Amino acid sequence: MNRTDRLYALVEELRACAPRRVSARELAARYEVSARTIERDICALQQAGVPIFADVGRGGGYTLDKSRTLPPLNFSPAEAVAVAITLARATGSPYTRSARTALHKIVTAMSAADSASARELADRIRFLGPADGDDPASSVPSVPSVLEEAIVTRRVVRLTYVDREGAETERDVEPVTFTASANGWYLTAWCRMRGGCRIFRTDRVRRAVLLEETAPERAPEAMHKDAPRDFVARPLEFV
Numbered sequence: 001m002n003r004t005d006r007l008y009a010l011v012e013e014l015r016a017c018a019p020r021r022v023s024a025r026e027l028a029a030r031y032e033v034s035a036r037t038i039e040r041d042i043c044a045l046q047q048a049g050v051p052i053f054a055d056v057g058r059g060g061g062y063t064l065d066k067s068r069t070l071p072p073l074n075f076s077p078a079e080a081v082a083v084a085i086t087l088a089r090a091t092g093s094p095y096t097r098s099a100r101t102a103l104h105k106i107v108t109a110m111s112a113a114d115s116a117s118a119r120e121l122a123d124r125i126r127f128l129g130p131a132d133g134d135d136p137a138s139s140v141p142s143v144p145s146v147l148e149e150a151i152v153t154r155r156v157v158r159l160t161y162v163d164r165e166g167a168e169t170e171r172d173v174e175p176v177t178f179t180a181s182a183n184g185w186y187l188t189a190w191c192r193m194r195g196g197c198r199i200f201r202t203d204r205v206r207r208a209v210l211l212e213e214t215a216p217e218r219a220p221e222a223m224h225k226d227a228p229r230d231f232v233a234r235p236l237e238f239v
Contacts (some may be wrong), residue, residue: 006031008115009043011050011108014064017229021061021213049101050108073112084122094148094178094202095202146208150175156215157189160207161200168206173198174215176223179233188223190215197223 001009001052004158014022014035014181025034025184031038042062043128046052051065075083083106087099107115157175162168180186224233 003041003194004086004119007032007045008108008112009039010041011045011064011216014062021055021063025063027063031154048104050105063106069183073085075106075114075118075120077114080106080110081121081125084118086189091239093180094151097145107108107134124190147175147178147202147205149234150208150210151178154209154217156213158209158211159200159205162204162206172211173200174218177220177233178202179224188220190218190223197226 010027013027013030024038027038028035042052042054052062053065054060054062065184085101087103090096090099093099107118110118113118146157149155157171158170158172160168160170168230171191171193173187173191175187175189177188178185179188179199187200187202187205189198189200190196
């Protein structure tokens with residue numbers, strides 16, 4: 001069994017046993033690997049967002065929070081690949097890391113046969129890019145994760161920003177929305193230095209520090225009222 005199949009099997013094993021805890025030694029014996037290998041696999045799954053909890057000491061082990069996992073999904077291999085392509089294109093967005101963990105959860109919730117077929121089909125998909133560029137599926141997100149947290153928690157954030165002329169400024173802003181266009185991702189926020197709504201290209205943010213202050217409530221629609229007449233800011237839809 002290769003590591004990918006073992007990771008999938010570990011999730012299914014823990015889901016089936018929950019809420020009972022399973023020790024690393026038990027899992028190691030089942031999959032004929034060392035306990036240390038199991039520990040590394042569990043760590044990789046946790047980093048990918050799988051809700052696995054560990055108890056140390058005698059009688060301890062690993063358990064999976066069933067309430068935060070997906071049941072087996074009826075995704076076809078083609079549907080799973082379509083989702084993977086879309087998520088791969090999220091590189092550079094505020095949610096690049098979340099896209100990767102979401103894809104991992106989808107794949108691990110599929111049946112073993114469909115998961116294998118999806119991986120085989122994915123191997124036939126290629127992204128063309130510069131030889132010295134990053135892989136679209138693995139490049140480091142250009143948007144500081146602090147901006148994502150600022151939007152979620154509605155916190156004021158201190159930005160070090162470089163404008164189109166190369167001038168660098170530091171300012172406190174109240175993030176309201178992320179906006180995507182053909183040119184990249186933008187943070188729409190109330191700028192306290194300018195006393196008004198401003199739009200910041202996220203790839204020009206050099207530094208972002210989350211402050212303790214909660215930002216006042218601001219309607220997203222009001223932040224986009226000055227958009228060009230031939231453009232409209234549409235909200236993300238789930239359906």
